[in-house]
Amino acid sequence: MRIVQLIDSLEAGGAERMAVNYANALSESIAFSGLVATRKEGELKKQIDKKVSYLFLDKKTRLDIKAVLKLRKYINNNQVQIIQAHSSSFFLAVLVKLTLPKVKIIWHDHYGNRINESRKKHYILFLCSFCFSACFAVNPELEKWILKKLRITKVFFIPNFTLGDSSVSNKTYLNGETNKRIICLANLKKPKNHITILKAFNNTKLNHFSWSLHLVGKIYHDDYFYQLKYFIDENNLKESIFFYDSIQDVSFALSQANISVLASRYEGFPVSLLEYGHAGLAVISTNVGFCTSLIKDGYNGLLFNPEDSEALKEHFLKLAFDEDLQKDLGTNLKTEVLKQYSSCEIMKELIIKYNYIINE
Known part of the structure; x- marks a missing residue:
């Protein structure tokens, strides 16, 4: 063949x-x-x-x-x-x-x-x-x-x-405090809806409890990127929200986080959810595309409407202060990913x- x-x-x-x-x-x-x-x-x-x-x-x-x-x-x-x-x-x-x-x-x-x-x-x-x-x-x-x-x-x-990236050298070290990191793996394009993530994170005030948000994905230095930067500056979040551009060592970056999020307005079958699952992370996911087939709300992740920043805020708060729930959701999704999507x-x-x- x-x-x-x-x-x-x-x-x-x-x-x-x-x-x-x-x-x-x-x-x-x-x-x-x-x-x-x-x-x-x-x-x-x-x-x-x-x-x-x-x-x-x-x-x-x-x-x-x-x-x-x-x-x-x-x-x-x-x-x-x-x-x-x-x-x-x-x-x-x-x-x-x-x-x-x-x-x-x-x-x-x-x-x-x-x-x-x-x-x-x-x-x-x-x-x-x-x-x-x-x-x-x-x-x-x-x-x-x-x-x-x-x-x-x-x-x-x-x-x-997903095949993982074990052959890639580990170079990406996330900022912020250990065990208090939220990560989003998505290129900085409008459909990925980062602004809803920023608004929800800001409204939680989790940064006052040393939590940080990490945006991993290609930066295009366009209006969309500068709108995100403006929001971060206006809300004094520069010490809590970080950009990393494209990286090779995705698995290593994910291993340093506790909660993962995807807020896209539309998706086919996001590879990022598989990578979150492979890393054993607690996932908060948009409810579009194949996401609702992969994520069973409350069992191996939490779902929300991508236009509802208030629902995302509540999910952030729910997970941030419940380590057992983080572990249960992450373990269940990892089991599903390894079994069904290897x-x-x-x-x-x-x-x-x-x-x-x-x-x-």
Whole structure:
């Protein structure tokens, strides 16, 4: 079996992290596992396993013929059977398939808000779907949207999984007092809804009890980032809220926290929740996307509406002063993640799907 993961960049994000996870995990069980970044490299390049064949196309425009030919040559030389195109990279995969009709395309959708969008908004995707052999969706809602809106009948819900980052050196040391840290792992983009987290934390006054909040994720130095900075400055929280930008040693950073939070307005299947669970952290999660399937409120985490900062405030207070609840929620989620979302379990299912698609 010879499969390539196609992704537009290797900056730290959910789809990007999963492309690397797929390539790394498959390198242990198939004849050829490749990873191709089309437009941009990034921090995740350092996490690609040595057994994975890697190529960077340096694509400049949507119709970059040089990039198409470079990918076509790579597919040909390595006798690739399947291109697994993550998110928006599907267009380049289709251009290659037009000259190599035998290669099969699996489009892998990670975009949680697509379920609220029309086919008209994704007309190019609709046309390209005629060239897809199958689609993977990271939650059942996306699976239904694809079946309804695109020209493809073979659509499979495939859960995300995490491999950890044990090969990465530990460099990120969190500020603040031990056993009083809250962490949020999400790139600093508006849909991630950091402002609700800041408002809730500020209203708890937990900083007066030496608690601190740690925001880990890529900083774009845009209006959104400066709005967060302004809120922190206006409320005198500079000694309690800290930014870390993108980091490699995610597991090490999480090991220093006690409570984790995700407040996104929409999600597909957030890898961060799996990473929180793997770390055994108590989780407070938004109730969108696959989050409500993974998190059972009160058993392995606490759920809230992402627009309700008051509910998040109450969850922060509830966990901050109840160490037993922290431990119970964290233990229960870790057990669930290791049992249901390990790479070993997901790979077994994937190999069956890949064989089915190849032999169709």
